[in-house]
Every structure is written in structure tokens, then in C-alpha cells.
Amino acid sequence: MTETILLDMDGVVLEGPGTPQSVYDRAADAAVDELGLEPTDRQRAGLRSHGYESVESACAALGTDPREFWRQKEEAASRLAAERIRSGERAFYGDVAALESLAERATLALVSNNRHETATFVADHLSAPFAAARGREPTPEGFRRRKPNPHLLEETLAELGVETGLYVGDRETDAVAAERAGLEAAYLRRSHNADGPLPEAVTYELEGLDDLREVPAER
Ligand SMILES: [Mg+2]
Numbered sequence: 059m060t061e062t063i064l065l066d067m068d069g070v071v072l073e074g075p076g077t078p079q080s081v082y083d084r085a086a087d088a089a090v091d092e093l094g095l096e097p098t099d100r101q102r103a104g105l106r107s108h109g110y111e112s113v114e115s116a117c118a119a120l121g122t123d124p125r126e127f128w129r130q131k132e133e134a135a136s137r138l139a140a141e142r143i144r145s146g147e148r149a150f151y152g153d154v155a156a157l158e159s160l161a162e163r164a165t166l167a168l169v170s171n172n173r174h175e176t177a178t179f180v181a182d183h184l185s186a187p188f189a190a191a192r193g194r195e196p197t198p199e200g201f202r203r204r205k206p207n208p209h210l211l212e213e214t215l216a217e218l219g220v221e222t223g224l225y226v227g228d229r230e231t232d233a234v235a236a237e238r239a240g241l242e243a244a245y246l247r248r249s250h251n252a253d254g255p256l257p258e259a260v261t262y263e264l265e266g267l268d269d270l271r272e273v274p275a276e277r
Pocket residue numbers: 066067068069070075227228229
């Protein structure tokens with residue numbers, strides 16, 4: 059049976075732990091312009107916040123549909139994220155090269171809390187073949203189903219038609235989601251999580267993606 063290895067995106071293949079707030083600020087401003095809104099400074103701060111509740115209450119005050127605003131903001135954030143990757147402002151880790159040989163023995167998938175559009179963009183830009191790429195849908199429901207909710211991992215396993223595998227992440231929430239989805243968890247050390255404690259439920263601790271070669275295929 060071919061092994062299945064699912065990988066988190068931010069902090070695993072893409073440098074840095076996540077999308078910086080400045081991207082959400084610019085995405086919110088783009089959605090404000092697109093929808094022709096005129097928020098106060100306080101309302102704009104709510105719209106820029108990376109959380110649905112504050113966006114929802116600012117939209118209520120402005121009399122605009124929060125779901126539509128959220129969709130526009132997520133779309134703009136995906137566009138900005140793609141621009142940052144294309145320009146090299148945000149780079150891939152050098153050890154993603156190890157995924158090419160790993161793909162010869164394993165089915166690879168990318169599973170991220172980040173936006174689905176960004177996850178598929180990143181999978182397409184990596185030279186290793188990815189059988190699936192999944193991120194959050196641009197809805198409040200999609201935002202609520204982020205890890206440690208196992209939803210994204212379970213949907214990916216169903217898409218691949220498998221029940222077991224390994225999930226490689228850089229946060230405790232990744233390990234928790236993996237355990238809930240019935241997967242083994244590998245914890246990848248990067249500069250932003252070099253010193254923290256090893257989360258519970260982690261089977262493998264990795265110093266880089268090259269270490270995946272040492273993880274036994276039969277578990
Ligand atoms: Mg991550």
C-alpha cells in the first residue's frame with residue numbers, strides 16, 4: 059500500500075508561521091473599496107481583524123452583508139498571498155526539494171488552515187506532485203472548521219480514499235487535529251518553534267523535511 063503523507067503549509071513548506079496581519083489589513087481595505095463602504099477608523103479596525111466576529115459586528119454597523127464582505131476579503135487575501143509568493147517576498151523553505159523523492163514512495167497532500175485558494179496555488183508551485191490540496195473555504199463556517207478541528211484532514215482523507223497516514227505540522231493544533239482524524243503526527247521544528255515543548259500525541263519530531271526519509275513507511 060502506498061503511504062500517505064499530509065503536510066501543513068505555513069511554517070512547513072512556506073517560510074514563516076503564517077499570513078502576516080498586514081495582508082489581512084490590505085485585503086480588508088480592498089474589500090471596503092470593492093463594496094464602496096465608508097467605515098470609521100474603529101469599524102475599519104474590526105474589518106481588518108483576522109476573526110469573523112469583529113468583521114461581523116463592523117459589517118452590522120455599516121449595514122452590509124458580513125458573508126459577502128468576508129468572501130471579498132478572503133479573495134483579496136488570496137490574491138495578495140499569491141503575489142507575495144510570485145515576487146519572492148514569501149519564499150519556500152529550501153528543504154521542500156526533499157518532497158520530490160518522497161513523492162516516489164508516498165502520496166502527498168497539502169492541508170492548511172489557510173485559504174483553499176492559497177493552498178492550491180502553493181501545491182501547484184511546488185515541484186513535487188501533490189495528490190490533493192485543501193484549505194479553508196471563504197465562509198464563516200470554513201473559518202470555524204480550522205484545525206484543531208479535524209474537518210480539513212478528514213475531507214482530504216476521503217478525497218484520497220485512505221484512512222491512515224502521517225500529518226506533518228509545526229503547531230500543537232496540527233498534532234491535535236491529526237489525532238482526531240486518526241492520523242499519526244510529526245512535529246517539524248523551524249526557527250519560529252525551535253524551542254517550545256513537543257506537543258503530546260506527536261510520534262515523530264523532525265528537524266527538517268529531509269528527516270521524513272527516516273520515518274518508516276510501514277507503521
Ligand atoms: Mg503551520
